[in-house]
Amino acid sequence: MSLDFTVIPPFIGVILMGALWTIAITAASAVLSFFGGIVFAVVALYAPWVIRLPFRAFAWLFMGTPLLLQLFLIYFGLVQIGIDLPAFAAGVIGLGLHFAVYNSELIQTSILAVDKGQMEAARTIGLSRSQALRKVVIPQAVRDVIPPIGNNMIALLKDSALVSVIGVSELTLSAQLAIGRTYRPFEFYVLAAVVYYIINLGMEAVQRRIERRIKAAR
């Protein structure tokens, strides 16, 4: 069987729809992983030990096991305890939590690197500890950590392909759908790779712009 790229045009719509879902799931997971990362970082640094220790165990488990395995756990595990989530939601939770743990590690280091004087000054002018954290320390910590978080988000885009395995009809699954009809895996997977690559280039361009703005703001 030789290659025949003329099989692609009838499926352009399907593939583009899949690309939109990939962008949607990446965006939703990115937002969850960003705010989840901040919450996790605060928990890991400031929560009382009864919360902190189980959380450390959870983070350790999530960093030491494959994302694909975690997706299976979340998708099928939630069903086991009686929560029947749509695949899209399970995918967003899985990707979001996985990357929240990685973001949290970055944010923790960054919070610790914010000058102690900032907290002291904030407390002196009458802010409570949590106010000082929320309004003074965390904004600075987050600003410093945006470039490496951007790298995590680009990794997230590529890992979003994994949710095809639990049945989210994003780009990879759309390609598989087209392959099921045409028996042309090479053509459609290459097409999917090209589309991923374009989205990836777009994200890198956005990342560069954001980094320039942060540099200018400092």
Add this chain to the structure above:
Amino acid sequence: MDIDLMLRVYPFFIEAAWVTIQLSVLTTVLGLACGTLGAMARMSRLLVFRMIGAVYVSVFRGTPALIQLFILYFGGPQIGLQLDAFTAGVIGLGVNIGAYMTETIRGAIIAIDKGQTEAARTVGMSRVQTMRYVILPQAARLMIRPLGVNINALIKGTALVAAISVIELTYTAQRFIGSTYKPFEMFLISGALYMIIIYATGRGIAWLDRKAQIV
């Protein structure tokens, strides 16, 4: 939690863990080979090689590893490349991680002070000799830790070959989740085995790193 069930199925997971270890080792070897070649290409004097290296890194880091694996395994036969799932898994994952290792190795080499090259060239060494006797021995020490990070990601990345039905840890977990409806228990067994593999590898790399330092 169903401990009885876990005790009944864990031998299957142990067997699967061996497959994951084999995959990891072979992928690491192939990845290091690709990474070394890639770094050499990216730092070559010839523009053609530099471009090939840049395209390799950009394409393989810019697209999902899962798609690369699918192109090789499912698309391969269309261009006359028929591989069994395990071999396709090793090649797909190895070439993918090689792109990341290319940047790690290149990063370590350019981190070596330029004065070293200049000094070696001044005492009459050729470019190749300079690389071989002066730069690489120093760069090798610098790259152990970051390569360890790549290898850590690679071990978790081997889970992807479950999608092309290689019977490794994640595939086994998936199969038992399907037949027992106990996802949590299966996650615990396979997760624990992954953690053991990753922890042991991490210790090995830390040991190597300590050994390699001069002081």
